[in-house]
Amino acid sequence: MIDMQCVVDAQALLGEGTCWDPKAQCLWWLDIFAQRIYRYDPATGLSEAFSTPEAPGCLAVRERGGLVISMASGFVFFDPNTSVFESIIDPESELPETRFNDGKTDRQGRFWSGTMFDAPQQPMRKIGALYRLDVDRSCHRMIEGVGISNGLAWSPDGRKMYFTDSCGSKIWVWDFDPKSGGIENQQVFADLDFIHGIGDGATVDAEGCYWITVPFKGKVLRFDPSGKLMRTFELPTDVPTCCEFGGRELDVLYVTTATLRRSQSELAAHSHAGGLWAIDAGVKGMPARPFAG
Numbered sequence: 001m002i003d004m005q006c007v008v009d010a011q012a013l014l015g016e017g018t019c020w021d022p023k024a025q026c027l028w029w030l031d032i033f034a035q036r037i038y039r040y041d042p043a044t045g046l047s048e049a050f051s052t053p054e055a056p057g058c059l060a061v062r063e064r065g066g067l068v069i070s071m072a073s074g075f076v077f078f079d080p081n082t083s084v085f086e087s088i089i090d091p092e093s094e095l096p097e098t099r100f101n102d103g104k105t106d107r108q109g110r111f112w113s114g115t116m117f118d119a120p121q122q123p124m125r126k127i128g129a130l131y132r133l134d135v136d137r138s139c140h141r142m143i144e145g146v147g148i149s150n151g152l153a154w155s156p157d158g159r160k161m162y163f164t165d166s167c168g169s170k171i172w173v174w175d176f177d178p179k180s181g182g183i184e185n186q187q188v189f190a191d192l193d194f195i196h197g198i199g200d201g202a203t204v205d206a207e208g209c210y211w212i213t214v215p216f217k218g219k220v221l222r223f224d225p226s227g228k229l230m231r232t233f234e235l236p237t238d239v240p241t242c243c244e245f246g247g248r249e250l251d252v253l254y255v256t257t258a259t260l261r262r263s264q265s266e267l268a269a270h271s272h273a274g275g276l277w278a279i280d281a282g283v284k285g286m287p288a289r290p291f292a293g
Contacts, residue, residue: 003280004235006272008040008047015256015274016201017058019104020246022287027246028067029256029276030056037067039080040276042247050080057100058113063290068133070100070113075133089139091131098128102150102201102242107158109292110134110181112142114149114163130163132181135293142183151202151212155225156286162189162210164199171199171212171227190227195219201242201256206284213240213255220255220279233279236271245285253281
């Protein structure tokens, strides 16, 4: 039996953005709809929450201290000690229908995050994009025509980049240039159509295998570097949203989940929906590189 437990019963509306801080030995994550950032210390079990002025999408630890976050209005720095937010850049200020979503740092310490269409009363339009925030704070649009940015991760050697648009079932992989941050040679890595699924947040383990959450199916999948499905983890709640390895040995897979504003009766069959879950996955992850800017 897989060792799996809910470590923070946050009842998050939309948990996301898992990021392990190796220096502080804590996990950062967030609730997009509740506009909240969480810091979980597994040594003490303490969970702290910080409010954000707008919907956050993802975050990463910053080398100089604090966090870098993508939010509804672009990239910002956040100091948890002072609760001060510092705006960096809003690359889609002309697009009120989009907001930032999934992202993380690459192996060289650049911060990546993509946007998604977020205008519920309008038909879906693929007007989002994936952006790279460099150390000098310059921002570069890397992929266009995106509906819902998700699934971002890099191979251990930093030469492959994974990404998915949750408007479809395909997971894509690009050749990645670690020096320049450039991408080329887009190919299909895997297709979740076999379970009629879409991908959400993702990570890569030390063996080079790609892990992705599959919302509405209650699954976390592990693919080998060739795109072959190796393992399937079933959660007792249906909307896993993001995953990352953490713990002193990087041997715990942390998974966020969501309630999506459903009622208690609608969630009756789901255990600890919206909670932060810890799974003994039997492998180790890769240390996250702090944002170097």
